[in-house]
Amino acid sequence: MAVERFGRRTLLLGAGALALTAACSSGKSGSDETHPDTVSTAYGPVRGERRDTGIAFLGIPFAQPPVGDLRFAAPEPPVPWVETRDCTRYGPTAQIKQLAEVTAIPEPSIPGDDILTANVFTPNPDKNAKLPVLVWIHGGGFVAGSPASPWYDGAAFNRDGVVLVSVGYRLGIEGFLHLDDAPDNRGVLDWIAALTWVRDNVAAFGGDPAKVTIAGQSAGGGAVWALMNTPSAKGLFRAGISESGALTQPNDRATAQAVSELFTKRTGMPATAAALRDVSKVALQDMEDKLRAPDPDGSAATMLGLAPFADGTLIPATSADVLKSGADQDIPLMIGFTAHEFNAASLSGAQPEITDATLPAALGALGFAPTTGDAFRLAYPGLTANQLAGQAQSDAVIRMPSYRAAEMRAGRDQPTWLYEFTWTSNAPKFQGQSFHCLDVPFAFDLLKARGVTAVAGDNPPQALADAVHRAWVAFVSNTDPGTAWPRYTLDRRETMIWSDAPHVQSDPFAAQRPIWLR
Known part of the structure; x- marks a missing residue:
């Protein structure tokens, strides 16, 4: 239902600086309609920062912050705004700490709740430009990673006539733990919401919604594979790039349920949205660390256990079943x-x-x-x-x-x-x-x-x-x-x-x- 609501929405509606604040904030501009770095989205106008190869619009909401009743719910469309949002700094990240003390890719963590945002790098925000679009889904084992990495900047793609969009999504427990009273694969729903936002808004940034390619590395490459096998995502992209992708996912439902049971065993908390809704981010991260700790007691393995899985509704088949049957989309x-x-x-x-x-x-x-x-x-x-x-x-x-x-x-x-x-x-x-x-x-x-x-x-x-x-x-x-x-x-x-x-x-x-x- 959440995906359909996005689809029918109408126009009514470098570490250092990166870690400063949640960026896409509302503020008056005075001459927004003629400002060369301002674009009108379906939810309100946004102002970006002009660079050598184009304009960067950072931290644009594609869904409401997943807090309160929305923490473990399907993503809801953003609340429309009237005053121009200053989108010149990256927004908050779902990651509150890196996957490891040292990671190969610089992955800044930025505090805040408005984590379901898109960063749009465009060479030409002209609705008639009809440029190809690359949507980037970051990696991090589905439990970490950040769209604000300097390695994901779109400067070179802009130089070569491509609009690049990087997106945030819910991670770990919030995004992928099976909960008895919440929709499964919430992180996948976030990807679909982001792609729906791209379909409905990228033309205003110079992109062609009919020329969207999704790409990702590691868990992001696994996201590409999962989306190729998700019927609700059909038509939202025309090609995919899986770079060192985690293609053993989607898991089967039994694995997801075993991880859910292990969560309760190790933390003492019920695996329900009702029990976890008001748990602080730090406390929830501590629970996730306990869940993913080395396995001395022979319990179910948790490496990539918090990941997309075949829930029978959003994702019909496991990766293993797709490999046997050949059910992936012909793209x-x-x-x-x-x-x-x-x-x-x-x-x-x-x-x-x-x-x-x-x-x-x-x-x-x-x-x-x-x-x-x-x-x-x-x-x-x-x-x-x-x-x-x-x-x-x-x-x-x-x-x-x-x-x-x-x-x-x-x-x-x-x-x-x-x-x-x-x-x-x-x-x-x-x-x-x-x-x-x-x-x-x-x-x-x-x-x-x-x-x-x-x-x-x-x-x-x-x-x-x-x-x-x-x-x-x-x-x-x-x-x-x-x-x-x-x-x-x-x-x-x-x-x-x-x-x-x-x-x-x-x-x-x-x-x-x-x-x-x-």
């Missing part, structure tokens, strides 16, 4: 992963070292048959048992599910483009690794953004960023990355390899296929 999809994703975790010393003797158990814990150790050694020759365990984790969580999706879609002749990002960092902490998140500033062409050299090292190759970003712009503009990158087909399995010298390789995962398609 163009660019999909891929980095070479090493989570391998660095096994080398950090934070986890017990895996030996030849313990490798079978480590593989079994990841869902592989313990006997696949020999197959992994053939696929990744020269790696130690500890390194193989790290590679197996990368494969299980990201690489294998993405490859399966590409194979499944290619078998039905659905337009699919597969890539592997293999360029490795020269930063001391990540040297020799093409790790999870490393490719994001290349796609956004933001190698000078804050925090990039800390993880990529000095002088990351601008030529590679040019190539990756150019392919993204082409795909968003034309639903095809260009003639230099062929579609993925089962007869050739041509895959773009993003390296110092980008090239297309035929069947680069032949050695992994016996493991990945088991």
